[in-house]
Amino acid sequence: MAGFPALRFGVMDSEQGESIRFWQTPPLAGVELLTARYIEHRFVPHVHDGFVIGMIMAGAQRYRYRGAEHLAATGTLVLINPDEVHNGHKGHDAGWRYRAFYPDNAQMHRLLDELELPGAHLPLFNDTLLQDPELFSGLCQLHQLLEGPESALQQQTVWRQMMFALLHRHARLPTPAKPGVEHRAVNQAKELLQTRLAQPPSLEELAAAVNLSPFHFARVFQRATGMPPHTWLMQQRIAHARALLQQGCLPVQVAAQLGFADQSHLSRQFKKVYGVGPGAYRAARNNAHLT
Numbered sequence: 001m002a003g004f005p006a007l008r009f010g011v012m013d014s015e016q017g018e019s020i021r022f023w024q025t026p027p028l029a030g031v032e033l034l035t036a037r038y039i040e041h042r043f044v045p046h047v048h049d050g051f052v053i054g055m056i057m058a059g060a061q062r063y064r065y066r067g068a069e070h071l072a073a074t075g076t077l078v079l080i081n082p083d084e085v086h087n088g089h090k091g092h093d094a095g096w097r098y099r100a101f102y103p104d105n106a107q108m109h110r111l112l113d114e115l116e117l118p119g120a121h122l123p124l125f126n127d128t129l130l131q132d133p134e135l136f137s138g139l140c141q142l143h144q145l146l147e148g149p150e151s152a153l154q155q156q157t158v159w160r161q162m163m164f165a166l167l168h169r170h171a172r173l174p175t176p177a178k179p180g181v182e183h184r185a186v187n188q189a190k191e192l193l194q195t196r197l198a199q200p201p202s203l204e205e206l207a208a209a210v211n212l213s214p215f216h217f218a219r220v221f222q223r224a225t226g227m228p229p230h231t232w233l234m235q236q237r238i239a240h241a242r243a244l245l246q247q248g249c250l251p252v253q254v255a256a257q258l259g260f261a262d263q264s265h266l267s268r269q270f271k272k273v274y275g276v277g278p279g280a281y282r283a284a285r286n287n288a289h290l291t
Contacts, residue, residue: 018095020276022284027152028159030107033143036275039095043088044272045227047235051108052080053166054100055140060091061098065128072096077130077139079170082122085226099143103163111163123171130170138162185210185217186224193233197240198259200233238273241266245282254278 020036038061045064054077061072065086072078072091078098080086082105090096108122130136142162146155188210193200201209206229207217221229237258244254255266270278 018275022281023147025146025155027155028107028146030104030110031159032102032104033146034100034102035098035143036100037095037097038088038275039090041089041275043086043275045085045087045231046238046273047083047085047227047232048080048102049239050082050102050104052078052100052102053139054078054080054098055136055143057097057099057140059094059096061088061096062091063088070129072129075131075133075136077132077136079125079128079130081124083225099140101139101143111160111167114160123167125171127170132169135162135165135169138165182212182220182224185212186221189217189221189229190232193229194236197233197237198257200230200259203229234269235273238269241270241278242274242281245278248282251278251282 018036018038018041021034023033024031025033043063054072056072056074056076056078058074060074061078063070063072063078063086065080065084078100105122112123139162142158145158189206192206192209200206203214203218207214210217212220218228221232225232227235237260240258241254244257245251249257251266252263254260255263258266260266260269267277267279270276270281274281
């Protein structure tokens with residue numbers, strides 16, 4: 001089978017010396033890849049709806065995750081679980097350069113099924129920083145392989161080999177939480193916020209909808225998600241904005257559809273999370289599909 005061209009959609013800030021390049025390869029649907037160099041950019045606290053599997057290629061990154069400060073140095077694997085709050089900034093004067101995989105949750109569920117591992121719940125990583133030279137080297141080689149013209153057979157095979165190694169060495173399958181009153185309240189609140197991204201309810205309305213007092217609800221929600229409801233809502237808006245941009249929607253349309261004050265408000269919030277503005281992200285995506 002012939003190789004597939006990678007779909008590239010990246011931007012570069014030549015003045016700052018920072019670069020960001022996202023891409024996907026058709027044989028691995030549901031896996032976004034990133035190569036980046038950051039020097040002065042600071043990521044605000046945010047979440048991803050899927051896993052982040054990163055490799056620090058040069059320099060160092062500092063980030064706060066699970067209430068602690070971490071320093072990821074060259075040669076370190078960085079693992080972030082879905083929906084867990086983290087930020088990021090340079091841990092070295094020259095910044096940091098890294099490669100990353102962003103598999104969506106559907107991709108991870110498929111892997112668990114194929115590997116005959118329990119798949120009702122996603123795996124979780126206890127450790128966010130890993131010193132595993134063999135796995136680091138293998139993941140870096142896989143990342144580079146996915147940039148090239150290799151066949152779908154090779155890309156898909158090596159992807160599964162490396163994910164199998166990562167899961168077996170470092171992941172655990174979570175024990176489902178008992179669906180108590182507070183657990184149900186948080187899930188109900190998330191569902192309500194998802195349906196009203198553009199016109200969200202007030203804290204009092206949200207608390208009443210899940211039968212908790214506003215104060216108790218706000219505390220329960222932050223304990224469960226790591227952020228207050230309004231911050232979680234913004235994360236969902238940004239995630240939806242990214243999906244709409246991938247579909248070709250204009251930033252001004254996305255801003256109006258998702259309840260941002262204006263396009264500049266969307267641009268500021270989007271760049272805080274993804275390191276690039278929505279207009280540049282959309283343009284690069286479109287260029288990728290034209291090449």
